[in-house]
Every structure is written in structure tokens, then in C-alpha cells.
Amino acid sequence: MTDLTHAEKCKLIAEALGIKVVIIDDCCFEQPPEYLTIQCGPCYDPYRYDAQAMEVVKEFRLDILSYENGIYEVTKTVTAINSDISTIYPQSEDLNTAIVECAVQAIQAGWSKGNE
Numbered sequence: 001m002t003d004l005t006h007a008e009k010c011k012l013i014a015e016a017l018g019i020k021v022v023i024i025d026d027c028c029f030e031q032p033p034e035y036l037t038i039q040c041g042p043c044y045d046p047y048r049y050d051a052q053a054m055e056v057v058k059e060f061r062l063d064i065l066s067y068e069n070g071i072y073e074v075t076k077t078v079t080a081i082n083s084d085i086s087t088i089y090p091q092s093e094d095l096n097t098a099i100v101e102c103a104v105q106a107i108q109a110g111w112s113k114g115n116e
Contacts, residue, residue: 004104005026006026006045006047007023007026007027007028008023009100009101009104010028010044010045010046010047010100011023011028011044012104012107013046013056013100013103013104013107014028014030014044016103016107016111016112016113017055017056017059017113018113019044021044027043027045028043028044028045029042029043029044030042030043030044046096046099046100046103047096047097047100048096050096053095053096053099053100056099056100056103057074057099059113060076060102060103060106060111061076062074062075062076062099062102062103063075063076064095064098064099070093071091071092071093072091072092072093072094072095072098073089073090073091073098074089074090074095074098074099074101074102075087075088075089075102076088076089076102076103076105076106076111078106078109078110078111079110084109084110086106086109086110088102088105088106088109089102090102090105
């Protein structure tokens with residue numbers, strides 16, 4: 001898969017979790033129900049918002065390791081529909097970045113909600 005933008009990664013994760021979003025000006029917003037007159041709801045950005053990042057950890061069942069040098073490693077083992085097994089372990093000095101990158105890679109490897 002090609003490189004995704006920040007907003008595209010947020011949208012990919014949101015949609016995998018069943019959250020409807022729309023990208024406006026390179027920012028990902030929750031799409032409100034049709035009966036509301038506002039165009040977009042709160043920003044969906046687990047890079048920036050810890051609560052959203054922790055929801056990703058919970059839903060994707062990610063494991064987090066912290067090293068003494070300030071690096072976080074987030075791991076996930078994915079079994080795709082075709083039975084291929086992938087272990088994903090991105091690292092970053094920023095915990096939320098490692099979480100998002102792990103979730104995106106898990107989706108790209110075949111993870112889907114309810115398919116664990």
C-alpha cells in the first residue's frame with residue numbers, strides 16, 4: 001500500500017473501528033448523523049488525543065513495551081483471512097505515533113474488528 005497521509009491513517013483506523021469520518025483540510029472529523037445541521041463533529045486524531053489512542057490499543061489488543069532509552073514499541077500479531085501470520089512492531093519516541101503506526105500496519109496486514 002502506498003504511503004498514507006496523517007489524516008488518511010486516522011481515517012483508516014476510524015473506519016476499521018466503525019467510526020464514520022470525513023477528511024476536511026487534511027484533518028479527520030467524525031461525521032455526525034444526517035439529521036444534524038453541522039458539517040462535522042469532533043476531530044478524530046489518535047496521534048494527538050491520548051483517549052483515542054488508548055481506544056485503539058483496547059480495540060486492536062495491542063501490546064506496549066517501553067525501553068529505558070525512551071523508545072516505545074507497540075506489537076500486534078495478525079492472522080489474515082488467508083492464514084498468513086504477521087507480527088508488527090513499530091517503534092517511536094512518541095507512544096501515540098507507535099500505536100497509530102501499529103494499527104495501520106495491522107489493518108494493511110488483514111486485521112479487521114471481530115476477526116481475531
